[in-house]
Amino acid sequence: MDKVNLTIDGVKVSVPPQLTVLEAARRAGIKIPTLCYLRGISVSGSCRVCLVEVEKARSLAAACVMPVSEGMVVHTNSPLVRETRKSVLEMMLSDHNRECLTCVRNRNCELQTLADEYAIRDITFKGEKAKSVYDDKSFSIVRDGSKCIKCGRCVAACNKQSIGVLSFLNRGFETSIGPAFDVSMADAPCVYCGQCIVACPVGALFEKEETEDVWAAIADPDKHVVFQTAPAVRAAIGEEFGLPIGTRTTGKMFAAIRRLGADKVYDTNFGADLTIIEEGHELISRIKDGGVLPMITSCSPGWVRFCEFYYPEFIPNLSSCKSPHQMEGAIIKTYYAEKFNIAPEKIFVVSVMPCTSKKTESSREEHRNPQGLRDVDVVLTTREFARMIREAGINFTALPDETPDMDLLGEYTGAGVIFGATGGVMEAALRTVADILEDKDLPDFEYETVRGVAYDVKEAEVEIAGTKHKVAIAHSTAGARKLLDAIKDGSAPNYSFIEIMGCSGGCVCGGGQPIVPSQTLMDIDLRTERAKALYEEDVIMPERKSHKNHDVMKLYKEFLGEPNGHLAHELLHTHYSAKEIYPDNLVSE
Amino acid sequence: MLSYAVGGESTVGKTKLTPEEMSTKLDEALTHYEGQGQKALMSALQEAQEIYGYLPLPVQKRVAKTLNISVAEVYGVVSFYSFFSLKPKGEYIFNVCLGTACYVKGAQKILERIEDNLGIKAGDVTADRKFSISACRCVGACGLAPVILVNDDVYGRLTPEEIPGIIAKYKEA
Structure with missing residues (x-):
């Protein structure tokens, strides 16, 4: 392919012609600041922070949208460029709530970083500030319009998910961002995936914080606090403490929970193994008894909500299994309570999740026992968990490696670990279903074809006990839409089993995970880097198939009885219902 | 009038x-x-x-x-777009021209009189959805200033005193 030659800050650069000035500069090691740009998601050129001087051009150009051309001479650091960027930032800051010290994004805010880098010392533009909305009505996502800089990254992220709940509203000085009719996120057809949060450069979008409830439970001598952590947490929590992206910190994660004062430390991977047994048997019986196929996984609450709002006709296809942490919560408040002789109402279950949708999931009425007790009392995001670790003064990186409490629900397998990456639930299920149907311990159980992020919809054919089965995997709700539309219009083959995760890459890039600056995201694929940590843990586990989890097997033997049996159904399964998008009576005239 | x-x-x-x-x-x-x-x-x-x-x-x-x-x-x-409305319009829409010519000829007083008489503000609609008021820019009838439009009916060279009579006409309709 032909290359284009240009000069950036005196450096001669030769790059492919489809690149932008921003990308070309990045390759030459020259940093151009950005704010509204988010690789692969938001490219609008609207914030004007990336302005550069192009010789012979009429005016300054936005580097993020300016294509390279032969002979171009670019200056990214001229006095004019610096002065202009400074006034752009000043203007943005003049209408920004600058209470940085009490902001959830303090020290991880791209606007704050730029204000620092550009040595903004005074905001010369004074005057009225735009009115803004503070919306904390939903269980998952809080919007603070006073922090919003209208960069549009959240809108682009929501559109990328093919949901489009967020849009620019009104006009000019009154412009804001929100759902239709500016209703609360609680009333919008939002799946709470939280991709808007991880896209936001400032503190305008964040999770509904529940750390205080957890501190209170830990401090309460009457409460028995049990923590569980999702697989994806170990692949990212290290980033909050300065460790490189992709560092696996499983042992330190367990140690940190113990030091926070939890009474018991478990891993949601146990729940994942349990899910595979229940879901695997559900699949086998659907295949054998002519049940509704394809069966679709139900671990991702963002996906489940997406299905309830946008594809209710697929509700019969959803596995009736609760998600792993909900199963584990239900088991903790029954089997565990019985074994350790603790009253279920005294048990406080905290799930640390990479997910914001799980907060809403755990509050669903379906996830309470007949006495009204919730399976899981609080869901913390990975970020909230990190905040608690900091607040407790724990030196995370210096912690020793510890294990979960190996007393009843502590064991987990490699199959549970990979649940956190796209294709992981599928692979874990295949490992178990193949062994059950063939009635042997199959030596080849790594299903490479279902892994990876190259496509948002993946397809594979597996042969189990002499029968060929087509399976599919979608990650991101946009991928889900693509796949379900293909099934609806008949262009897709007859799948037996489908895995869908609401976020691109799976849970490792969930909306509750540490927020990585957009400049870093220009150089790496976060999904791949974090998933590596999980596959790394899978191979070192003594057991790598869910049905080989001794604690899970003991649970069936001593308590549950048969998989999909009566008690299993009562505790581990749930149901779904179609949800209406913006009900007509939502807005009064 | x-x-x-x-x-x-x-x-x-x-x-x-x-x-x-x-x-x-x-x-x-x-x-x-x-x-x-x-x-x-x-x-x-x-x-x-x-x-x-x-x-x-x-x-x-x-x-x-x-x-x-x-x-x-x-x-x-x-x-x-201000052209689109989120609020219902009345059966009869009082469009009050606030263009320069009408304005200097006392359009503001006309508007206020309509607002007082109907008990609603510009942009709103009466509870029975019979009337709404909107303020508009020049309708191009400056020679008739001050001008209002009630749906497609044009009234020019108005004085505030004439407003109750006009409203009454539509109330009865």
Whole structure:
């Protein structure tokens, strides 16, 4: 392919012609600041922070949208460029709530970083500030319009998910961002995936914080606090403490929970193994008894909500299994309570999740026992968990490696670990279903074809006990839409089993995970880097198939009885219902 | 006072559409836009507003569904353009010209008198949905300043004292 030659800050650069000035500069090691740009998601050129001087051009150009051309001479650091960027930032800051010290994004805010880098010392533009909305009505996502800089990254992220709940509203000085009719996120057809949060450069979008409830439970001598952590947490929590992206910190994660004062430390991977047994048997019986196929996984609450709002006709296809942490919560408040002789109402279950949708999931009425007790009392995001670790003064990186409490629900397998990456639930299920149907311990159980992020919809054919089965995997709700539309219009083959995760890459890039600056995201694929940590843990586990989890097997033997049996159904399964998008009576005239 | 009916026909006493008729008309209008996406949004909204007089949530939802775009995107456009209205209009819309010529001839006093008489502010509608008021820019009849339009009826060279009489005419209609 032909290359284009240009000069950036005196450096001669030769790059492919489809690149932008921003990308070309990045390759030459020259940093151009950005704010509204988010690789692969938001490219609008609207914030004007990336302005550069192009010789012979009429005016300054936005580097993020300016294509390279032969002979171009670019200056990214001229006095004019610096002065202009400074006034752009000043203007943005003049209408920004600058209470940085009490902001959830303090020290991880791209606007704050730029204000620092550009040595903004005074905001010369004074005057009225735009009115803004503070919306904390939903269980998952809080919007603070006073922090919003209208960069549009959240809108682009929501559109990328093919949901489009967020849009620019009104006009000019009154412009804001929100759902239709500016209703609360609680009333919008939002799946709470939280991709808007991880896209936001400032503190305008964040999770509904529940750390205080957890501190209170830990401090309460009457409460028995049990923590569980999702697989994806170990692949990212290290980033909050300065460790490189992709560092696996499983042992330190367990140690940190113990030091926070939890009474018991478990891993949601146990729940994942349990899910595979229940879901695997559900699949086998659907295949054998002519049940509704394809069966679709139900671990991702963002996906489940997406299905309830946008594809209710697929509700019969959803596995009736609760998600792993909900199963584990239900088991903790029954089997565990019985074994350790603790009253279920005294048990406080905290799930640390990479997910914001799980907060809403755990509050669903379906996830309470007949006495009204919730399976899981609080869901913390990975970020909230990190905040608690900091607040407790724990030196995370210096912690020793510890294990979960190996007393009843502590064991987990490699199959549970990979649940956190796209294709992981599928692979874990295949490992178990193949062994059950063939009635042997199959030596080849790594299903490479279902892994990876190259496509948002993946397809594979597996042969189990002499029968060929087509399976599919979608990650991101946009991928889900693509796949379900293909099934609806008949262009897709007859799948037996489908895995869908609401976020691109799976849970490792969930909306509750540490927020990585957009400049870093220009150089790496976060999904791949974090998933590596999980596959790394899978191979070192003594057991790598869910049905080989001794604690899970003991649970069936001593308590549950048969998989999909009566008690299993009562505790581990749930149901779904179609949800209406913006009900007509939502807005009064 | 000078009064004209634009197009020769006064709107006084015109019958309005029932909700069912409006719904059917909207269905007909939207068939042309099926699956056309963002590019057809402006014209679809314009037609919908012509039928309903404004764009309530259920109408925006139907437009979104037809074009296969999100409701938030539709609302974003509706709230951007002042031409689109989120509030219902009355059966009779008092459009008060606040253009320069009318303004210097006392249009503000005319507007205030209408507001006082109907008990609503510009942009609002009476509880019985009979009347609404909107302020508009120059209607191009500066020679008749100050001017108001009631639907398609034009009233010029007005004084505030004439307002109660005009309103009474439509109240009885």
